[in-house]
Amino acid sequence: MALLQVEDLSFRYPNGAQNALDHIDLQVERGEFMVLCGPSGCGKTTLLRLLKQELAPAGERSGQIFYEGAPQSRLHNAGAIGFVQQNPESQIVTDKVWHELAFGLENMGVPTEVIRRRVGEMASFFGIQGWFRQKTDTLSGGQKQLLNLAAVMVMQPNLLILDEPTVQLDPIAAADFISTLQKLNRELGLTILLAEHRLEEVLPIADRVLLMKNGSVQLCETPRKIGAALKANDPMLFALPCAVRLWRELGAADDCPLTVREGRDFLVRHDPKPAAAPPEAPYRHEEEATISLSNVWFRYEKELPDILRGSSLTVFRKEVFCILGGNGAGKTTLLHVIAGLDKAYRGKIKIGGKPLENYKGSALYRQNLAFLPQDPQTVFVKDTVRADLSEILEVMELPRFEREEKIKRIAEKLGITRLLDRHPYDLSGGEQQSCALAKVLLSEPKILLLDEPTKGLDAGAKRSLQKLLRELKTDGITVLLVTHDLEFAAETADRCGLFFDGEILSADPPQKFFAENSFYTTAANRIARGLWKNAVTCEQVLACCKASEML
């Protein structure tokens, strides 16, 4: 008997034009690790919430959900199915870590002595002892999400459902979180249903992958078969790990590789020719420097340590510059200092050739520099996207009749026309990002600063962002972005810089930058390391494979 069985489930939201879920059949076996993926808006969240009856959305529904062979409505123990949502911040209910851990057990009326033992056990398993008595507010994003997981696990669920839990986390915290899930599955035999778009890390540990599209199940296969099962031109192809993509594009007959190691073995097996290595692309730049920093120092308060320690940087016109670096290194602070939100206490900053301090009032932000913060929600203050966009034009003193036209043009450019009359908070992460970008672009900037623009985006949205940045570049805009996403940087940047210890250490074109790193580099580069120098993106490695006439 399957732990969870879904039979012919259809669902439609009130006022929905079409079914959000369409005839879904699904079986989750006991002890299975199932990964649910698909482009955003394909119905993943709706399906997961229907499986957890306490969170089921209101709407029209048909079909059956069985849990341990009995209809779902007979399940009265809220702890039997654990649910972790996307946003680490808003799931935390109480102010202390220990209280958060105990919260679910308190609700179930468990006596104090039992709670004490179970909470202690969980805190030890998840390595929470060190911050057990802290306030929840002092935790990092990764710790918060781990706490949310532990607070669910303390209720001893049989099935754990997670709705894109790593979207808001940086890559290191995300990898930690996923390896904790793997540990739960392997060591406790816990059944896990995980919606996730970071397939690079989850495919190797998943038992089955369920791919959804437009509210129905497109396919449900083991990870090694998923590569072959996808149709050509399927946008999900770009979400697959590099090794799977190489294998698929080459049409090999052997087993599909999933990890970097298997990818390397796969290439070596098929006789790569060193001569196929791509030449290093030449680096050219415009003469005009639009952003220049020399020896900039910054700290938040007199007593606190320096965040920027003599940072220097020059970005030229029409350049896309990516700043990479570890978490909490101060990359965001660097953007804030360049955007004039924080003031450096020492050093020179020039924007468009003019010292930063010479911009008075809002002059810096008028047709000059725009900054998009990490959380796109912070950009919106009105009830509709249209009102938000129109506000910025009002401030720029554009006559009323021109505003409509301008909004129409930018909406078309970013593909958000159908979102204009929605509430910004009702949009998905990727949609919010596009609308926020539209808002800052309306101020007609020459320089665009982006903080983690790929956070929470699926593969399709990332590709649109990439395309947009290239277009902006041809429009003469300089883009400086901070990111954790090495793949995105390798494919998009003209130059990349590593931010470490308060300084930008190296600034090189991506091929050179990644080829000289051995840990901090793309998966494609790690696969091709030692075979082809300068092949850093999946496309470049693929081109090398084809040039070596593999298969």
Add this chain to the structure above:
Amino acid sequence: MDRRSGKLKAFGSYHPTVLMIYFLSILLIAAFLSNPVLQTEALLGGILFCATLQRRGDGLRDLGFYLPLFLMVAVTNPIFSHNGVTPLFFLNGNPVTLEAVFYGIALAVTVIGVLLWCKCYSRIMTEDKFLYLFGRAAPKLSLTLSMALRFIPVFLRQSRRVSRAQKAMGLYAGKSIPDRVKNRLRVMTAMISWSLEHAMETSASMKARGYGNKGRTNFSLFRFRASDGALLAVLLLLLAVSAVGAAVGVTAFSYYPKVSVIPLSPDALTVYAAFGILSLLPSIIEGKEAVVWRFYRSRI
């Protein structure tokens, strides 16, 4: 454990119920009894306990605050109160009496004593202890408080972020007053939508973990140990002796119209001893623990 000093906060680690009873009895006795011996004992106990809780460098600053306050209270009373029968001298035609001077000093002792004890109270009875005691009486309210304490910092951080994001778009970023007011209003409206959104997700997380079931229990990290029982017994005994003694009047003392003689009967001496130990109790426990800690540390 106080990480900064590396020393155990011995008294503070007792059960909140015991601590609360202790502070209430000390504060009540110190505030309402007018016997110079008892008043002085309360002040000394307060000073000593405060000193053990003190971080380095706080002492001088405190002295700068309490000493002038002491003098002010002590001097103000004889200037404005002309009760008493023994005039010392005349000020603007009004007598300054010996009784009023004594009473002023006694009042100052009481005020400073109570203030010091309040200071110790706020150091020891931290928010979580208070919430725990409160939670026993009103569990729903205490959960609400805990949620509020969680929400406030998140709210403040988000509104700061929104405000900066708006500034970086050059929207009403000027320094003029209309711009500032407009900006505040815009951020506030955004924050209302944000709060609703946040609350929806939080309530989903609560429902998913079974909130709303009948028979909710209230968990806390505090346990009532044998040592808590022992301290409570000692404390109640000392309290009973002091309170009964004071109630039957063995320590009766008055400043007006003439300063009376300090009662020194065996009964009165017993009350002085009991209250003396009571007010020194925290300092004794801290002192003992410091010695024990030094001994253990020597073996690390």
